[in-house]
Amino acid sequence: MQGRAERPLPLGADALEAMSAEQLRQAIGFTAAGVADGTPEHADLAPRVDVRDDMPHITAPTLVISTTQDRFTSTRLHHELADTIPGARLVEMRTGHLPMVERPEEWQKLITAFLARHSA
Numbered sequence: 734m735q736g737r738a739e740r741p742l743p744l745g746a747d748a749l750e751a752m753s754a755e756q757l758r759q760a761i762g763f764t765a766a767g768v769a770d771g772t773p774e775h776a777d778l779a780p781r782v783d784v785r786d787d788m789p790h791i792t793a794p795t796l797v798i799s800t801t802q803d804r805f806t807s808t809r810l811h812h813e814l815a816d817t818i819p820g821a822r823l824v825e826m827r828t829g830h831l832p833m834v835e836r837p838e839e840w841q842k843l844i845t846a847f848l849a850r851h852s853a
Contacts, residue, residue, distance in 0.1 A: 745802025745829030794851040795821040
C-alpha cells in the first residue's frame with residue numbers, strides 16, 4: 734500500500750487520521766477509481782489560465798469556502814479570491830478538498846444560508 738498511499742487524497746488530515754487502515758485502503762481505491770475523464774487535461778490547463786483580471790468585475794454574490802486542510806489548492810488562493818471579488822464572503826472550513834464529504838451538514842448549512850440570503 735505504500736506506493737498507493739503517496740497519492741494525494743482530497744480528504745484533510747483530520748478525516749484521514751480518523752480512518753482505520755481498512756477505511757484508508759477503501760478511500761485510496763475510491764479516489765483512484767473516481768478520476769474523471771479529462772482530469773489530466775484539466776490539471777494541465779489550470780496553471781496556464783489566469784482569470785485574476787476578471788475577478789474584480791464579478792457582480793454575482795460569491796461565497797468562497799476556504800478548505801484549510803486542502804492539499805490541492807492553498808488557502809492563500811482562497812483569500813485572494815475573496816479579497817478580489819467585490820463583496821465576496823469568505824468562510825474557512827477545517828477540511829480537505831471535499832468539504833461536502835468530510836463535513837456535509839456544515840457545508841450544506843453554509844450553502845443553503847448563502848443562497849437564502851441571495852435568492853431572487
